[in-house]
Amino acid sequence: MSRFGWAVLTLWQRELVRFYRQPSRVVGALAPPVLFWLLIGTGLGPSFRVPGGSAGTSYLAYFFPGVVILILLFTAIFSEISIIEDRREGFLQAVLVAPVPRASVVLGKVLGGTTLAVLQSALFLALGPAVGLRPSSAGAVAVLAVVLFLLAFALTALAAAIAWWLDSTQGFHAIMNLFLVPMWLLAGTLFPAQGAPGWLGTVMRVNPLSYGVAALRRALSAGGAAGPGFALSLGVTSACAVVAFAAATWVAARRPSR
Amino acid sequence: MALGGVSLDVAQRELVALLGPNGSGKTTLFRILTTALLPGGGSVSIFGADVVRQPWRARREIGVVFQSPSLDRKLTPAENLRHQGHLYGLRGRELEQRIATALERVGLAERARERVERLSGGLARRVELAKGMLHRPRLLLLDEPTTGLDPSARRDFWSYFDAVRRETGATAILTTHLLDEAERADRIALLDEGRLVALGAPAALKAEIGGDVVTVQTAEPERLAAAVAERFGCSPAVVEGAVRIELARGHELVPRLVEAFPDAIRGLTLGKPTLDDVFVHRTGRHFHADQGPDT
Numbered sequence A: 001m002s003r004f005g006w007a008v009l010t011l012w013q014r015e016l017v018r019f020y021r022q023p024s025r026v027v028g029a030l031a032p033p034v035l036f037w038l039l040i041g042t043g044l045g046p047s048f049r050v051p052g053g054s055a056g057t058s059y060l061a062y063f064f065p066g067v068v069i070l071i072l073l074f075t076a077i078f079s080e081i082s083i084i085e086d087r088r089e090g091f092l093q094a095v096l097v098a099p100v101p102r103a104s105v106v107l108g109k110v111l112g113g114t115t116l117a118v119l120q121s122a123l124f125l126a127l128g129p130a131v132g133l134r135p136s137s138a139g140a141v142a143v144l145a146v147v148l149f150l151l152a153f154a155l156t157a158l159a160a161a162i163a164w165w166l167d168s169t170q171g172f173h174a175i176m177n178l179f180l181v182p183m184w185l186l187a188g189t190l191f192p193a194q195g196a197p198g199w200l201g202t203v204m205r206v207n208p209l210s211y212g213v214a215a216l217r218r219a220l221s222a223g224g225a226a227g228p229g230f231a232l233s234l235g236v237t238s239a240c241a242v243v244a245f246a247a248a249t250w251v252a253a254r255r256p257s258r
Numbered sequence B: 001m002a003l004g005g006v007s008l009d010v011a012q013r014e015l016v017a018l019l020g021p022n023g024s025g026k027t028t029l030f031r032i033l034t035t036a037l038l039p040g041g042g043s044v045s046i047f048g049a050d051v052v053r054q055p056w057r058a059r060r061e062i063g064v065v066f067q068s069p070s071l072d073r074k075l076t077p078a079e080n081l082r083h084q085g086h087l088y089g090l091r092g093r094e095l096e097q098r099i100a101t102a103l104e105r106v107g108l109a110e111r112a113r114e115r116v117e118r119l120s121g122g123l124a125r126r127v128e129l130a131k132g133m134l135h136r137p138r139l140l141l142l143d144e145p146t147t148g149l150d151p152s153a154r155r156d157f158w159s160y161f162d163a164v165r166r167e168t169g170a171t172a173i174l175t176t177h178l179l180d181e182a183e184r185a186d187r188i189a190l191l192d193e194g195r196l197v198a199l200g201a202p203a204a205l206k207a208e209i210g211g212d213v214v215t216v217q218t219a220e221p222e223r224l225a226a227a228v229a230e231r232f233g234c235s236p237a238v239v240e241g242a243v244r245i246e247l248a249r250g251h252e253l254v255p256r257l258v259e260a261f262p263d264a265i266r267g268l269t270l271g272k273p274t275l276d277d278v279f280v281h282r283t284g285r286h287f288h289a290d291q292g293p294d295t
Helices: A003-020 A023-047 A059-080 A082-089 A091-096 A102-125 A138-165 A169-189 A198-206 A208-219 A230-254 B026-033 B055-061 B077-087 B092-105 B121-133 B151-168 B202-207 B221-232 B250-260 B275-283
Strands: B015-019 B062-065 B139-143 B171-176 B187-192 B195-200 B212-218 B237-239 B242-247 B265-271
Touching: A003 A023, A003 A102, A003 B077, A023 A059, A023 A102, A059 A082, A059 A102, A059 A138, A059 A169, A059 A208, A082 A091, A082 A138, A082 A169, A091 A102, A091 B077, A102 A138, A102 A230, A138 A169, A138 A208, A138 A230, A169 A198, A169 A208, A198 A208, A208 A230, B015 B026, B026 B139, B026 B171, B055 B062, B062 B121, B077 B092, B077 B121, B092 B121, B092 B151, B121 B139, B121 B151, B187 B202, B187 B275, B195 B202, B195 B275, B202 B275, B212 B221, B212 B250, B221 B237, B221 B242, B221 B250, B242 B250, B242 B275, B250 B265
Parallel strands: B015 B171, B015 B187, B062 B139, B139 B171
Antiparallel strands: B187 B195, B212 B242, B212 B265, B237 B242
8 A cells, every 4th residue: 555545544543543532522523413403303393394295204304314414514523623733733743744645644634534423423323213214225225325425524524624724723613603503504404495585595505515415315215305306416415525625635735734 | 933044064963952042943943844834945955855845855854853742642652653654654563663662762661552641741752752763764853852841851851862862873953942951962053033143062162252251240230341341451241231251261350350349249250151151142142041932
């Protein structure tokens, strides 16, 4: 294996080992979304009906894919935000003066975060059958895995691009609240675009994450069938993964080590 | 801090200290040497590899010990070194052997499987040294490596550092703002405000001052300096509120000085030149470690 491959592998492995040695991080990325799901899902359930969906779709089931995305997003943010401080006074200082391409550093870190996000969301997906969401066949499981991976990779690469670009974790929190959380809210996670007022519906339709949510919804057969088709959703999500990774690599290559 | 007119050659196996107060440019120079910062001009070559045009070759030649920890605290020393090895193309049995040797060299073979967060600051620093030397670089770069260590951990670090250099024959450049640490070097490059103000072996730098340094505490330094100059024909300087005279055979001046100005003199010291005196001699100011922001 090449120098590039070894760098990716070793940074990927480090990401996994250090995550599971910090139990608070495992809980931190998983517990809040599950809590949101139970509270919001139970509270809104009686007064919600999916437009165009069957009357039988409960809100807990409708909201379920959105919570999966939230877990992916939180895990991605928590794993990549460390880039900011690590660069100045941590592990990354040494990595950045090692004879390895910057792109391998970005890829190792992003793949590490992606793997963690997929594993964390898989834990939550195990709750799916409780609200009637389970893949219908082995093929459906494979499709679900591909969708999860693409979504996790795109979100982690996006978080990495932001982290390489910024100088402080406070800045990252600001972007999270002003950009990442609204992006999640307006992706058909809590409510569908069809019923939203004109301008809001437009924002939701141009939000690339809406397509990720739609892909996941279809992979889980979780209602909201009026959204974009599966092929389009998968295509947009793949394109976002590629663009976000290219952006992260570009930002990282241009930035001096500190 | 911008650097200007800093030029020095480091010989193989030499230990050179970049000594300067904070804000003197030594960290900037260090970051250029590690390829972490591109110089705006000038050139740096490490064993023939230009840091701007061939950073890849330069990076293979250098091992770096950063001022702030670069170890992952959640991992063990052995795991940290394994990741480091992978980044330098080492793997398998050879890597495991090198890790064992490297940790043994810094006296940490017993602690190889404990998480770094459970090691004391001094032990962690020694792991940093083992990490920097793992790929057997010919040039070791250390940025204020003993920052935050207590005196005994500091002594330990330097004795392990000396042993590592003896065994590997590595050349080393270290930045410091501690005069006594700089004394350990073969040569000192004294930096101030981005310029190289002195370069030489510690003893040679001190010898330049020629003899002794007499420092007189007084209420009116300017007046006393003028009077001393007139009476004894020497050239005193006023440095930070005290009169300072560099001369050979200082002990002969002291009694005559005290006799001549019994009322003006509040206190007087006679000493052999220190590195601080070298700094005063070259810059007209005393060496204060924390003169400005660290850059």
